[in-house]
Amino acid sequence: MSAFSLQSSAFVGAKVSAKSSARNQVKSRASLRVNAKADGPVIIGLAADSGCGKSTFMRRMTSLFGGKASPPEGGNPDSNTLISDTTTVLCLDDYHLNDRQGRKESGLTALNLKEQNFDLMHEQVKALKEGKTVQKPIYNHVTGVFDPAEEIVSPKVLILEGLHPFADDRVRNFYDFKIYLDISDDVKFAWKIQRDMAERGHSLESIKASIEARKPDFDAFVDPQKKFADVVIQVLPTQLIPDDNEGKILRVRMIMKEGVKFFDTPYLFDEGSTISWIPCGRKLTCSYPGIKFFYGPDTFYGEEVSVLEMDGQFDKLEELIYVESLLSNTSTKFYGELTQQMLKYQNGPGSNNGTGFFQTLVGLKVRELYEKISETEVVAK
Numbered sequence: 001m002s003a004f005s006l007q008s009s010a011f012v013g014a015k016v017s018a019k020s021s022a023r024n025q026v027k028s029r030a031s032l033r034v035n036a037k038a039d040g041p042v043i044i045g046l047a048a049d050s051g052c053g054k055s056t057f058m059r060r061m062t063s064l065f066g067g068k069a070s071p072p073e074g075g076n077p078d079s080n081t082l083i084s085d086t087t088t089v090l091c092l093d094d095y096h097l098n099d100r101q102g103r104k105e106s107g108l109t110a111l112n113l114k115e116q117n118f119d120l121m122h123e124q125v126k127a128l129k130e131g132k133t134v135q136k137p138i139y140n141h142v143t144g145v146f147d148p149a150e151e152i153v154s155p156k157v158l159i160l161e162g163l164h165p166f167a168d169d170r171v172r173n174f175y176d177f178k179i180y181l182d183i184s185d186d187v188k189f190a191w192k193i194q195r196d197m198a199e200r201g202h203s204l205e206s207i208k209a210s211i212e213a214r215k216p217d218f219d220a221f222v223d224p225q226k227k228f229a230d231v232v233i234q235v236l237p238t239q240l241i242p243d244d245n246e247g248k249i250l251r252v253r254m255i256m257k258e259g260v261k262f263f264d265t266p267y268l269f270d271e272g273s274t275i276s277w278i279p280c281g282r283k284l285t286c287s288y289p290g291i292k293f294f295y296g297p298d299t300f301y302g303e304e305v306s307v308l309e310m311d312g313q314f315d316k317l318e319e320l321i322y323v324e325s326l327l328s329n330t331s332t333k334f335y336g337e338l339t340q341q342m343l344k345y346q347n348g349p350g351s352n353n354g355t356g357f358f359q360t361l362v363g364l365k366v367r368e369l370y371e372k373i374s375e376t377e378v379v380a381k
């Protein structure tokens with residue numbers, strides 16, 4: 001376990017001189033409008049490195065609330081925001097302090113906390129929590145500069161995803177639930193190679209170099225946030241194939257903090273017990289190297305957690321219903337909803353393994369959390 005190397009004071013609002021800062025692109029605090037809403041949104045945080053499946057995760061989660069999540073209608077086609085009837089997903093890259101040129105001048109990466117405008121992020125999250133509308137900057141990943149700000153109306157569920165959702169303690173206090181997607185270096189490498197070589201024409205050397213260059217800042221500024229998470233989804237190479245380095249078969253661990261309000265941890269068979277289960281019998285088809293589940297209590301950064309783990313992948317996704325029937329506290333609304341959701345996104349990355357499975361499970365837990373906090377029912381679709 002890595003030590004948390006930064007004091008929280010170092011996380012708050014550090015500044016670099018910014019010629020083209022995001023702040024220049026937004027209207028002043030005085031322009032924030034009040035939205036007629038009694039309660040503020042339920043706020044969910046998702047921390048992860050880039051290229052680690054946040055978009056895929058968000059699609060799975062927002063679909064559970066119904067409606068399609070799309071960029072703001074008639075807005076900037078390069079907007080990073082996704083809006084549906086109930087949810088608004090904001091990408092925290094929009095709160096970078098400097099644009100790409102500005103970072104060249106500062107000599108710092110976007111992972112460095114000094115390159116994030118936590119003051120503005122705090123100001124706007126607070127305003128959204130109070131039901132106000134804000135003018136949020138847009139960091140354009142195509143051009144590397146800030147585009148004119150976009151209007152964000154306070155939603156029912158606000159999801160903040162990015163590199164640093166939990167780094168600033170002022171913002172951290174707003175979350176109702178915190179998720180950290182933890183992709184191990186080996187798997188990150190395998191995914192990046194698949195995507196950047198096949199889809200973006202990068203060379204193996206340049207991909208290696210970019211991962212190596214990011215690593216020190218990732219370790220220093222992003223990774224330490226996992227200690228704040230209520231759920232960590234850890235993605236590791238399989239243990240079912242000795243010395244596997246292909247990164248295709250994955251071992252995925254869902255590490256769940258105990259005692260979190262409105263979050264009853266899912267469990268396999270018997271709550272609190274320790275279970276290792278190979279379900280490859282008559283009800284579940286398994287080809288090599290098979291599937292292995294684990295469930296049991298543990299500690300994580302000194303806190304009591306339970307861990308649900310799946311190594312391997314499903315051959316026939318519809319047979320997942322068998323595993324689902326042996327899980328409890330899944331927050332489904334009807335028998336088989338978890339399997340149905342997995343089938344709905346069967347073409348998305350990770351649909352046949354623990355990444356898709358646990359992301360969907362977390363989505364169901366978040367939906368229930370929203371229902372409990374807001375005392376509103378979401379109709380399952």
Ligand SMILES: Nc1ncnc2c1ncn2[C@@H]1O[C@H](COP(=O)(O)OP(=O)(O)OP(=O)(O)O)[C@@H](O)[C@H]1O
Nearest residue numbers: 049050051052053054055056191195349350355356
């Ligand atoms: N569960 C998964 N299993 C296998 N590959 C995955 C999985 N999730 C993501 N990937 C791979 O990672 C790539 C990036 O996924 P996605 O676009 O969802 O990530 P992201 O974090 O939103 O990325 P970015 O921050 O760069 O926009 C996908 O193209 C896919 O190749």
Ligand SMILES: O=C(CO)[C@H](O)[C@H](O)COP(=O)(O)O
Nearest residue numbers: 049050093100110141144163
């Ligand atoms: O880590 C990242 C996103 O999570 C990006 O590196 C960061 O946002 C800078 O973007 P770009 O490389 O497009 O200038």
